[in-house]
Amino acid sequence: MRKTTSTNYINATKLHGLCDAAYTLSQLSGRWKLTLLVKLGEGSKRFSELKGEVPAITERILALQLKELEKSGLISKQESTLKKKQYSYELSPLGKSMDQVIQSLSAWGKINNLQAEL
C-alpha cells in the first residue's frame, strides 16, 4: 500500500497533472505489467497460462500485477460459464486502446534492444 502523505506519492500526483506521458507511464509501471498486456493482446489467458509464458514471475507478483491492471481498468477477469472457479483475463477496451502505445514501445525496442539478439 502506498502512503498518500509521502512526498513520493505527492510528487507522482503532481507529475501526472503536468505531464500526460508520465501519467500513461504510471499505468504501466511495474516490472511485468507491460509484458502481461502484450501477452493478453494475443487473446484471453488464464493465470497459469500467463505464469507459463512468463516463467520468471512468481505467483505472488503475477497476482499483484494482474490486480493492479484490473484496478486501473486495463484488463478484466472473467469466470468461465462452464466451470466455476475458472477464470480468464483479457484486455478491456481501455487496455486495447493502449495498442498504439505498445506498438511504439515494441518498435523502438526492436531496433535498439541489442540484448534481444541472443
Place this chain on the structure above:
Amino acid sequence: MRKTTSTNYINATKLHGLCDAAYTLSQLSGRWKLTLLVKLGEGSKRFSELKGEVPAITERILALQLKELEKSGLISKQESTLKKKQYSYELSPLGKSMDQVIQSLSAWGKINNLQAEL
C-alpha cells in the same frame, strides 16, 4: 547502484530478452525521466532551467536522472563555447528517435488522464 547478482536484476535482464517493449520501458524508468525528455524535446536546456520547469524535483534526483539518461545515450551534455563550466543538455539522435514513443504516451494520457483537467 544495482546488484547484478540479485534476482531482481536477473529478472529484468531476462525480461528484456523476451519483450522489446519492456526493454524500451526500462530506458524510461525513473520518476522524472520521461518528463525531462519531453522538456528537452522543446530544445536544449540548462540544469537550472530544467529544475525551474519541474519544480518538485530535487537537485540530487535531477542530477541522477540526467546522468542515467546520458549513460543510456538518450541525451548529451554540452559545455558552452562562450563560458566555461556552463552546461546544457539536449536530446541525442537516439533520444530524438524516441519521438514516436513519447507522442503515443502523451496522446493516450491526454485522453485518459482525467486528473489533468485541473
Place this chain on the structure above:
DNA sequence: TAATGAACTTACAAAATTGTAAGCGATTAG
C-alpha cells in the same frame, strides 16, 4: 474419499528508488 492442481494469500525479507539536508568548488556579479 484422498490426492492433486489452480489460483491465489500471508508473513517476511531484500533490494531499489526517492527524498532530506547539508556542503563544496568554480564562476560571475557587485
Place this chain on the structure above:
DNA sequence: CTAATCGCTTACAATTTTGTAAGTTCATTA
C-alpha cells in the same frame, strides 16, 4: 575582494517494489 549563484556531491533516511517461502481454499481427478 566578497558574496551570490550554478551545478553538482555526499551521507543518510524513508518509501516503494520485488522476491521467498509457505500455506489456504475450492474443485476436479483418480
